[in-house]
Every structure is written in C-alpha cells, then in structure tokens.
Amino acid sequence: MRYFTVRFLQMLFAVWAVATLVFLFLQLTGDPMELLAPEDMTEAQVEELRKAYGLDKPIHVQYLIYMKNLLRGDLGVSWTSGEPALALLAQRFPATLKLVLVALGIAIFFGLPAGVWAAVRADSLVDRALRFLSVVGISAPTFWIGIMLILIFSVTLGWLPSAGAHSWKHYILPGVTLSFYRIALFLRMIRSTMLDVLSQDYVRTARAKGLPERVVVYKHALRNALIPFVTLVGLQFGHLMAGAVVTEWIFAWPGMNRLALNALFTEDRPVILAFVVLTAVIFAAVNFVVDVLYGLIDPRVRYA
C-alpha cells in the first residue's frame, strides 16, 4: 500500500514538473497574440482579445491561475476553438490508442517470433538476413515509409485507403508504417536477450534433463527473456501515444498527436499544455503497469 502511495505522489510531482516546465518554455516563444489575433484587427481590438483570454495579466498570475485550475482537473479552454482542451483531446484519444495498439500488435506478432527464430539459429543465413532487414527497418524514416505505402497500395494498386479512420481498412497502412521500426527493434532485442538466456546454466540443465527443445526455448528461456521485452513494449506504447505525429499527419489520422501539432502551429497553448500533461500521466501509468507485469512474469519480483 505504501508503495502505491509513493508511486502516486511521484506521479503527481512528475506531472507538476512537466506542466511547469512547458508553461515556462511556452512563454519564451513570444507573444501568442501574434498568431492568435487575425491580421486585420486594430491594435485596440487585439488588446480586447488579449484581455478576453486573460493574457493581459502578469505571467506569475497566469501561472497561478493555471495551476489552480489544473488541481481541479481543468486543463483550460482552447484559444482557437473555444472548446475545453481536455474534451478536444479526449475525443481524439481513442483513435490514437487504437492505432498504437494495432501497430504494437503487428510489431509483436512479427518481431517476437522472428527474434526467437534468429536467436535459435544464431549466425545462420536466416539470422543474418533478419538482422540486415532490421537495420533497414530501424533506419528507414517514417515519413518515407508512409508515402511509399500510400503510393503503392492506395494510388497504384488501389487496395487500401490513404486518409482518415473510417473502417478497419484505414488502420492497415498507418499501423504498418508505425510498426516497421518496432518490428526491427523487438527482433533485435529478443534476439540478444534470448542468446544471453540460452547460454545460461539452467537452460543447459533443462536440456540435460532431456526436455524437448521446444519446451526449453519457449517455456524456460523465452519467459526470462520477456522481462526486459515487456519494459520495452511499455516504453514504446508511451512513445507512440505521444509520438505518432508524423504518421498521424501523413495519414490524416484523427488522433491527438495531430491535434497537438496543430496547436503548436497555431500557438494554442492550452491544448499544447493539456497534451503534455496527458502524456505525462500516460507515461506514469504505463510505467506502473509494467512494474505490475514484472511481478506476474517473474515471481522473484516482489514489492515489500
């Protein structure tokens, strides 16, 4: 119980620190009215608008108001749309979540078995081929992959849609685009930990006992190799939730990353801040879940 309390307080601190830092950094980007007010307003009209958004007050007062509202769970109102920033993010959260789960699903489905396979057949032709492909997967830029997939599958072949999220078909291209890097990452990670584990004593013991190779590999070795893997998947989940910007942009995905990018372009600070706070919460939550999963996979991990 104490563990949970400590973790919770840590999380609160992290969110506060992130919100404060971003709030301060945003002040450095200059006068928000520059982009917020339309060009054709007179200076007096711009000042009226500034007042309406509470931007005429000194920075420290703005900060205190912001923190007071944040404590109550109020993340402010978007300057450009006039709607609550959290509501704007919330209505786009499911689209991002689903896309990320699809991408991670694809990545695990291909990356995990390929990694095991490569480890079991270390230094074979298959292993070398997989390792080469994984270098390609890690170094190919998302932007390029996305555009190529669109050109091949939407324009030339006409099989899959390129923009929006209206049916299951719409998930394929952005999901695959996002998974490229992760397949390669997972493959390399599983391969190296499996190689490590396979050379350990207890695996030798298991083999000596005469257990079938399948059981040795999948039950004994893989289970141990999974611990760092779960951490990696968790981190990638957090990364993607807040980092699928390019993919969402290319595929006109109605997700929250695109919303945040737009907010950045239009200087819509309440939305930028809300996005950052939400991201911090997601990261903290994922870390927590990963910790719990450790305990399930590895009975030795216990929290006193």
Add this chain to the structure above:
Amino acid sequence: MRRLLVALLSLLALGYAEKTFVVAYQGGAVTLDPHMRNETTTLAWQHHIFETPFFYNPEGKVVPVLAEKIEQIDENTWKLYLKKGVKFHDGTEMTAEDVAFSILRAATHKKSQMKGYVGKVSDAKALDRYTVLIKTKVPDPLLPAHLDHAAVIPKAYLEKVGEEGFNKHPIGTGPYKFVSWLNGDHLNLEAFEDYWGKKPDFKKVKLVNIPNGATRVAALLSGEVDIAEKVLPQDFARVERSGVATVKQTPGVRVIYIALDYWREYGSEGLPEGAKNPFLDPRARKAIYMAIDADAIVKKIMGGAATVAQQFLAPIHEGYNPEIKRFPYDPKAARKLLEDLGYGDTDGDGWLELPTKDGGRVPFKLRIDAPNDRYLNDAQIAQALANMLRKIGIQAEVNAVPKKVFFPNMTKGHFTMYMAGWGSMDSINTALSLFHSKDESGLYGRFNRMRYKNPEVDRLIEEAAKTFDKAKREELLRKAMYIAMVEDVAYIPLHYENVIAGVRKGVRFTPRPDEYLHAFEAEKE
C-alpha cells in the same frame, strides 16, 4: 420476384445517388461558431452552414446574399433590407431580430475575431420583421462588404441552447445543414431541403482535413475524395496523367512582394555593419526591382502555379490601376543604376560596394529575410532572388526561417529586405495597412513595417477611406497606387499565388480567388 428486383435496383440507384461528395482541405475548421475564428479554412467550412448579408462573388464583386439591398441614411447610419422567406435549418424564419443580433455579436462579443470587419458597428436593431438599422461609430463606406464576416445565426436557438450547445449543433440558413463533425478533422453535411437559393448538386457532403499534400493527391487519385485543394505543383503532371482528375487554377488575391528599408540611413540589420542603406532612394529600389525576373520565378519555381504580378493589387481588386505595369527585367540597367548612384565597384573584384559612415567602402552584402513555411515555395523563391541579385553584383544571402520567428522580427522592423505575402479582398484595408505611413494610434500603416511614407499618398488613401461614391473611391485609390508603385517603388510585387484544386472527372468546379473552397459551388457534369 421481379418486383423485388426492381425494388433492389432502385435501392441501389438511390444508394448511388446518395454517394457522399468529399472535399479535402489542407486544414480543418476549429470551431463552428461563425464569429470566433477568422481563418480561411474555418470560414470556408462554416460557409456551408451559415450565410452573411453580403458576400463576394467569384469575380470579386460584393453581392447581396441574405440582404435584398442596403440603403445609406447618413454617414453613420444604414438601412439593411432582408430577403423574405429565408429559413433556418430548424424551420424557423430568419428575421431582422436574428440579423441585428448576429451583426452585434460579431461586432462586440469579447472573443469575436470579426472586429476587423464589423468592429465599427455601434448598434444594430430591427425596425420591422425584415429591416435592420445599423449605426457605426465612424463612417465606413465599405460596410456592405464588411458584412461578409457577419454570419447570421438564429437568436432564439442560441439563447435556448447556449454557446456550448450551439457549437455541438450549429444552425444557420446555408445550403447545407450540420450532421456531425470532429473538430479540426471532418464535417458531415446534408443538403437543406428548404434552402432559399439554388439547391446544391450533391446531397451528402463531407469536408475532411488531409494536411499532407502527397496524401491529398493520393486520396484524389484513388477516388476517396472528389476535390482536393492545394495540389502541389510537383504533382500537377501526375494528376493530369491519371485520367481520373484534373488541376484547376485561378489567380488568387495573395500577392508575394518584397519590401525594402525606407527609414534608416545607417544601422539597417541586413547590411554590413556601418554601411549606408541605399534604399532610401527610389532609384535604388527600382534597381532591385529591375534585377528580378518574376517570369522565371513563376515558371521555374512555382511550376506555373502563380501569375506574374504587375502591381500590388490584383485585377479583381477595387482600385486596380491598369496603367501600372512591371518595370522591365533588365539586370544590366539595374547594375548601371546602382553604379550611377555611387555604389559601383572600385576595387575591381566585380562586386558593388556601399560607402560607410567613416568614409570607407565595404562590399554590397545584403541579407534577404523570408519565411520558409508560410507561402508556396517561399524559401526557394528567396534563394532565386539572391541569385538574381548576385548577378548584378550584390552579395545577397538568404535567411529563411519558420514563420513563428519571421513575423515577430518583421513586426519589429529587424530587416533590410524581406519577402512576404499579403492577401485581402478589401483594397482600402490594404492601402491603410501597407501604403499609409505608420502612426502611433495604430489605425494607419499597421503592416507598413519598412515605414514607406509619402504625404500625398496618405492624403489620397484617407480621402478614399471615407468616400462613399465607389467610382470616386476607385479613382483616389488608383492615383495613390500609381504614386506608390511607379514613382516611389514602395514595394516590389512578384506574383499572385494561384488558388489550386484537383477536381475529379465528372465534377465541374473552379476555385475562387479568395481561397474559400465551397462544395456547394461544385456541380455535376
């Protein structure tokens, strides 16, 4: 059996007729409250739902929409007569109460972004069911045109559901009614059966935001969308070759121009330290003008997606002066002009020189400032400008930066030579903002960053801004523009950006010069 087949077939036909017409934009509307955000895409989406008393037609003329006509009572009083029998989407009739309320809301709501247009309105009230009396604080000869930003909304409905409720389900008088939307992403619309005007050809319409240009074109070619705005020049050939769509272009009202420092003799930031600023003299400005090959920029960099500008205002603008033509492209004459002004090469290295305060000479180095993410191919254009200036002996270099950095610096006047764009349908606004000298009150010369100043031009513009007679106003503007553009070389125009749309075969559509893309202006072929 046969009856079933017929029923099935007619159902299929119905399904075919009901196919959703999809239009892809580079951005998306961020609010459906028509007075809160003055930005092209947001307004373009809203125009499907809401209408205004007056609006610009595609030829740039102000025409009545919800208004029948307008009458001027005195300098500050207008009588607006409304069309009868116009219905809101909830079936109630639009009355003078609604219109007066909407104009006042646009003029006075604390978060309204329409004050640049209707901010001069002090009062609007209904005289009877179809007449509105409008009062202004100061005379505004262009009030009818300015009412193009006063979208009419139903007063009773807004008061009943509140602003939040209105945003969730907006109601107007437009050709389409709201069905559903995701803020900034897409908007589903359905034709309004009781629309007072010409009914649109497409029953169901979906407006979508596809930010990436290559994806927009891909969606057009694969049949996901019927019209895609802002097709990039590098994709023109691919669209035309595809056989399923074509590219339509209209010269727009956004002019890309160059401004030069008119006010500092020394200390201009884009010149070498201590060097004299040559651009206080109109002949030096003219030399830069003549060194620039605008045709080459349009052909080679813009891929034909622009139209060479003869002057600052576009032909559809009020006050366009057909007598103003470009100075001819002549790099030799341009160099000669600068040499005659005393900036010639004295050390024999081929580069022009600038005198310094202490009597020395330094090479004529010049920084060209430009944004790199605001206008079509902006950074490449700036680079081409530098190359052209180098040909006449100026060591020009480009400083192209994101608009977030560029515009604040432009406001502060940190430049010697900058390239930017200006797009407004309203010539008086353009003249007041860029050609009138800057004053402290902020009313004049708000965007005259390089402080161009000519008292005669100021007088002509001020006169025009309060002239109610259209012909006289145009004459004054034409005179002011002639002095500013020909005698003073106040700005160097480059080109008007074309408004571009990729249109699927079977759809008839021509883009509007003001960049608003409306699905109700598309027709079945």
